[in-house]
Amino acid sequence: MARLDIDSELLEFLASGRFRPGDRLPTISELQGEELLGISTSKVREQLEVARSLGLVEVRAGMGMRLRDWRFTPAVRLALFFALAMDEGNFELFSELRQHIELAFWDEACVLLDEDDLAALEDCMARARAKLDDEEWIQIPNQEHREFHLGIFRHLQNPFVTGLLEAYWDAYDAIEINRYADYDYLQTVWDYHGRILKAIRAGDFEAAREHFRKHTELLRYPPRRQRVSVTGENALTGVAG
Amino acid sequence: MARLDIDSELLEFLASGRFRPGDRLPTISELQGEELLGISTSKVREQLEVARSLGLVEVRAGMGMRLRDWRFTPAVRLALFFALAMDEGNFELFSELRQHIELAFWDEACVLLDEDDLAALEDCMARARAKLDDEEWIQIPNQEHREFHLGIFRHLQNPFVTGLLEAYWDAYDAIEINRYADYDYLQTVWDYHGRILKAIRAGDFEAAREHFRKHTELLRYPPRRQRVSVTGENALTGVAG
DNA sequence: GCCCTGCGATTAATCAGATAAATCCGATTA
DNA sequence: TAATCGGATTTATCTGATTAATCGCAGGGC
Structure with a gap:
């Protein structure tokens, strides 16, 4: 070979x-x-x-x-793990790729969503809101964030696209956890998620795509770079940091 | 982990x-x-x-x-190899991803090209033309095809993008070699390459991008599906087919 | 009849150690 | 100076032994 x-x-x-x-x-x-x-x-x-x-x-x-079934994710995940180990700045570059990929396959993915999928996305949003609105202990809905975005591409029959996206969210869990833990910022992000979902439900995929674009630009240039200390274990390596 | x-x-x-x-x-x-x-x-x-x-x-x-330097290509290449082993139809799906990626990063890559790069692309085109116009023995300029497209993204500083593209062309060599070996078709493809290059030189990246889009759609739906027998060794495995 | 237990077979998991092959580096020699 | 040889280092490959996990079946208790 x-x-x-x-x-x-x-x-x-x-x-x-x-x-x-x-x-x-x-x-x-x-x-x-x-x-x-x-x-x-x-x-x-x-x-x-x-x-x-x-x-x-x-x-x-x-x-x-x-x-086993062939999947693209493991190889990407492995490679991405080392990309981040060598230079965490690589995450930005992968994010950029991820954004373009989601934009490119957006409509194709959206048309495949049925009522159950939309209901699941709404449920996901509700859980995220609940975490954010918990007055005693605000939790950062990273799990829901992953679930929401992967949910949109659930039925896309392109394993390369979904594989890259899955690997992205693995890495996100690993290095972005609690990173931009700013309450107002997270509220804004989930406002966008609401708009995205609403537009998808209305069948206006282009509007939804635009909301998504703005939402990712928000992620890339967060309003406050208030970086909180990262505690707990590293989600990718399972090693306490 | x-x-x-x-x-x-x-x-x-x-x-x-x-x-x-x-x-x-x-x-x-x-x-x-x-x-x-x-x-x-x-x-x-x-x-x-x-x-x-x-x-x-x-x-x-x-x-x-x-x-060694971390590179995305080996992991993608390995994964893609098995994707094709399991189902050659996966190449179509990967091609689709590749097209969207090139479109998305097109302008960003084009602005980075200098005079030397353009000259190299023109030389590449000349070699491809020479292979096609050889009256004695028409050769299919797969190597030049790869060189041309990767050449456009030469200076893009996103290893994930270039890694995926490199892996694509490896796979292309492996399974597409001599596949659409139709003379008129190849002439048309390289006509598009000429238009792409001309537009880039004129600074009209959008026009170049449109030519590229048409060119890939030509690839996806070639005018004649005249499939010639594949001889020689498999470029990915090195195993004679 | 049913469940639990334990034994033996299968198979992967890990280790230790031996030998071969590749490479490098310095000494030797013409 | 240049070519060659030999030993040291390091990877490459193999063999065989022991351990651990899992499964299936037989036997026993209820």
Whole structure:
């Protein structure tokens, strides 16, 4: 696999189309045999770990291995993790890409939303509002933020687009958590979400798209850069910060 | 690393920021030690293979290992390889994404082109024309096609965008080679390239963008679906087809 | 008849260690 | 000076052993 920079008997084997998602794969000892891969345990396991990191195979001790559905997200997530490790400024660049992608596929995604989807989005908004309006303990609705935006693209049948968006929100959880925890700012953001949803419901996708554009520009240039201390664990690494 | 689906001492170690691109990493035996990773050879090598597949480390026998610049391309390329292995129809979906991305970042990329870049693009075009006009043996200028489009985005400082585009052209080489080898069609495509370049030179990026849009739609719905047999080796896998 | 327990088979997980191959660097030599 | 050789370093690959997780079946208690 010249262009892949890796030569992996296992990856070639999996790419051969011999198996479909859900299929059980041969055991490691079987794979070692000359008639399959013809490499040692350690080599198989090295390549297996690569396949696992891509979300291609699910492997559990005692149970064997299964081929999983291919998904774009794991690879992007992995790459993005290191992009952020090398330079957190990369998040801005990825955000820019994300904004353009959502804008480009906006209408295509919106027309696929049915009544149930809109109801789910409204419920998501209500939960976000409740978190913000809790007088005792204001919580930042990051989970709802993710849910809202991914919800819009729920039915888009382009795994590359949805994969990039999912990876974006993983990274968002990881590094943006509590970052712009300004009450007025968050209220404004969710006002925009309300307008977006309202416009979608009215079938005016273009207006919704415009609200989205303004909303992301707000995110990029937040009114106050009041950065609160980040406590708790890092959502991407699971390591306490 | 909860969200990464992998827990890798090595990846955490590399992400810790202890090393910069170009730095030599500790040897495998050193990494094994309790004071660094505290895992066995095979485990180190499994995780090393993942890092290598992402293009994060360069490892050569007898020389040791170096941390490389982070790049988005390897991860995307790897994921895309399997996307195509599972279903070649995925290429269409990725093409769609690619078109939108190029459109979205078009102007931003064009303003960064200087005289040398334009000259290089013109040279690229001339070479493509020469291949097409060779009366003895018409060659399909896939290499020039790649060079032309990537050349437009050469100076764009967004590694995610350029990474996705590079991966696209790798896949294009792999599965589209000689696919639409229709002479008139290719002439039309390169006519569009000429118009794109002319418009860029005139500073009319919007017109150039429109030419690009038409050109990609031509690609998506080629006038004749005359599919010629694919011979030679698969550019992605290096395996003869 | 049903549930619980425990045993054995299967399979992945991890480790230790040996050998081979690649590379580098300094000493030797013509 | 330049070419060559040899040893040290480091990765590459393999073998085999032990541990841990899971499953399925048989047996026993109710």
